[in-house]
Amino acid sequence: MRNPLSKKVVTIQPSGIRKFFDIVSEMEDVISLGVGEPDFDTPWHIRDEGIYTLEKGRTFYTSNAGLKELRVEIANYLKRRCKIEYDPLHEILVTVGGSEGIDVALRAMLDPGDEVLIPEPCYVSYLPCVVLADGVPVTIELKEKNQFRLTKEELLEAITDKTKILVLPFPNNPTGGVMRRADLEAIAEVCIEKDIFVLSDEIYSELTYGEEHVSIASIPGMRERTLTINGFSKSYAMTGWRLGYICGPQEIVKQMTKIHQFAIMCAPTNSQYAAVEALRHGDEDIAMMREAYNQRRRYLMHAFQEMGLPCFEPFGAFYVFPCIKQFGMTSDEFATRLLEEEHVAVVPGNAFGECGEGFLRISYAYSLDNLRVAMERLGRFVGKLRKADPAG
Amino acid sequence: MREQILTFLEKNSKIDLKELAILLGSSEEIIANEVAQMEKEQVICGYHTLIDWEKTSSEKVTALIEVRVTPQRGQGFDSIAERIYNYPEVQSVYLISGGYDLLVILEGKSLRDVSSFVSDKLSTLDTVLSTATHFILKKYKDYGTILGKKSKDERMLVTL
Numbered sequence A: 001m002r003n004p005l006s007k008k009v010v011t012i013q014p015s016g017i018r019k020f021f022d023i024v025s026e027m028e029d030v031i032s033l034g035v036g037e038p039d040f041d042t043p044w045h046i047r048d049e050g051i052y053t054l055e056k057g058r059t060f061y062t063s064n065a066g067l068k069e070l071r072v073e074i075a076n077y078l079k080r081r082c083k084i085e086y087d088p089l090h091e092i093l094v095t096v097g098g099s100e101g102i103d104v105a106l107r108a109m110l111d112p113g114d115e116v117l118i119p120e121p122c123y124v125s126y127l128p129c130v131v132l133a134d135g136v137p138v139t140i141e142l143k144e145k146n147q148f149r150l151t152k153e154e155l156l157e158a159i160t161d162k163t164k165i166l167v168l169p170f171p172n173n174p175t176g177g178v179m180r181r182a183d184l185e186a187i188a189e190v191c192i193e194k195d196i197f198v199l200s201d202e203i204y205s206e207l208t209y210g211e212e213h214v215s216i217a218s219i220p221g222m223r224e225r226t227l228t229i230n231g232f233s234k235s236y237a238m239t240g241w242r243l244g245y246i247c248g249p250q251e252i253v254k255q256m257t258k259i260h261q262f263a264i265m266c267a268p269t270n271s272q273y274a275a276v277e278a279l280r281h282g283d284e285d286i287a288m289m290r291e292a293y294n295q296r297r298r299y300l301m302h303a304f305q306e307m308g309l310p311c312f313e314p315f316g317a318f319y320v321f322p323c324i325k326q327f328g329m330t331s332d333e334f335a336t337r338l339l340e341e342e343h344v345a346v347v348p349g350n351a352f353g354e355c356g357e358g359f360l361r362i363s364y365a366y367s368l369d370n371l372r373v374a375m376e377r378l379g380r381f382v383g384k385l386r387k388a389d390p391a392g
Numbered sequence B: 001m002r003e004q005i006l007t008f009l010e011k012n013s014k015i016d017l018k019e020l021a022i023l024l025g026s027s028e029e030i031i032a033n034e035v036a037q038m039e040k041e042q043v044i045c046g047y048h049t050l051i052d053w054e055k056t057s058s059e060k061v062t063a064l065i066e067v068r069v070t071p072q073r074g075q076g077f078d079s080i081a082e083r084i085y086n087y088p089e090v091q092s093v094y095l096i097s098g099g100y101d102l103l104v105i106l107e108g109k110s111l112r113d114v115s116s117f118v119s120d121k122l123s124t125l126d127t128v129l130s131t132a133t134h135f136i137l138k139k140y141k142d143y144g145t146i147l148g149k150k151s152k153d154e155r156m157l158v159t160l
Helices: A007-011 A017-026 A044-055 A068-082 A097-109 A126-132 A152-158 A181-194 A250-263 A269-281 A283-307 A331-342 A368-388 B002-011 B017-023 B028-040 B078-085 B111-122
Strands: A092-095 A115-120 A136-141 A163-168 A197-201 A226-231 A244-247 A360-363 B061-069 B090-095 B102-108 B128-135
Touching: A007 A126, A017 A331, A044 A269, A068 A092, A068 A226, A068 A244, A068 A269, A092 A097, A092 A250, A097 A126, A097 A163, A097 A197, A097 A226, A097 A244, A097 A250, A115 A126, A115 A152, A126 A136, A136 A152, A152 A181, A163 A181, A181 A197, A244 A250, A269 A283, A283 A368, A283 B017, A331 A360, A331 A368, B002 B017, B002 B028, B017 B028, B061 B111, B078 B090, B078 B102, B102 B111, B111 B128
Parallel strands: A115 A136, A115 A163, A163 A197, A197 A226
Antiparallel strands: A092 A244, A226 A244, B061 B102, B061 B128, B090 B102
8 A cells, every 4th residue: 555644744753742741641649730821711691602603503614715894803802912913804814823823924925945933942832833844944042041042143144145034932832921112122123133934832822920912913024924813812811713804905904815715724713702792891891811821930930930931920821830940850850750750741942942851831710729738749749859969 | 018918818718828928929917017017908898708598497587678768967967877887787888970879778577677677777767768679589699700600621631
């Protein structure tokens, strides 16, 4: 029989996190801090709208780009919160989660051999999506000393004459790092000068705990070379509804819509109606959840300080990224032993790129009660390691 | 800051003030002072426990009583409200807009307890014009908490 598989697809490695969590599901009494989705239920008024929509029999397709009223609300929202104006009819595409946005953007923009810059550590999808779109992923190693921000120098060093797109994943999963306005202005300058497009994944834009999030598309000269990805999963705790959007210049949105049309048809209708309700009446829900995340973030930072675990202070998303290099073991070893000995599951930092080695991703999308127990166990584990090797 | 402290205490009055200080990015001393001050000002009037009595063996009956009264010259509803709320079996008394004036929440050991309170004590007050008593059959949610429902983390382990 012929080989049924494409050469391209078999070169792609499955995410390393999976195998780790297969062990978790076998154990009892495990506290997992591994999940990257909100622990809140979708606010009731949004769920209620979803139910109502089903009752009304709105079970048809929507137009390919998404319900017009939803796109209008998205445009209003982006103007209100991110200071960018998009034409709802031609510059917004409603997608199946933010993740579809990543895929269609890369497929719409890349020719074979085009290079895409990906700052790491980062969400695991960018790299394989670039490969699937025949692009060449080029990673940029972000540094803890820069609070995992992308600097102008790092960007310049990675650019070649084949560079076409820079992926900008901030607020960042897994580090929790954010880019401030000044940081983005420096990046924007380079992108304009070198004629590079930006794919800005802002899915965590509502979850910042200091200065408000800045969209790079709002910086002068960037709107025409930026695609902004956002969605409902993190801000409104709507992960399972699978709904996001991507916005940008009409020329690109038109081509992305074509791919979306043939591959997906349209995003789920039910979710789109619920999302209209979310955008119209959901600001308070976001504020409530943000405050809860912020409290947990402070709690974890304090706990790390008490147990002497260095961690730069993250101001975004719902992750902390403590450094475990002092214990002289790999992230994988640390995470495995922590799981086996103390029944706490965290994600090894290297799952998000090699430069994540020596770090752990800890999600605080968990109740305080959970975090309390987990930190007690982690503290005990760290104490045990120090006792066994006082020099370490 | 006050509002944040109160929001927390309203949900969990048992919270350790040291931990609350961490969560709110403040110091234990500041929080403790603020709480003490609010107790003094009677912003914080007490620390109660939310109990689902149905899960215990003790018998309790709760009734909502709508009361129509004649307001008194110079005192409005205050003095009649006081006469009612001084009974220890009365849990709450609210002045209400709409079809009646006072809403009285009463807790008794039995139906008879409640009915004798209404007929002997409440209705006999001069200013009380009429009462309507509603017995609570089941409490689904009280003070913002859904009773008897334990939530379970059903999130699955996805790639990320």
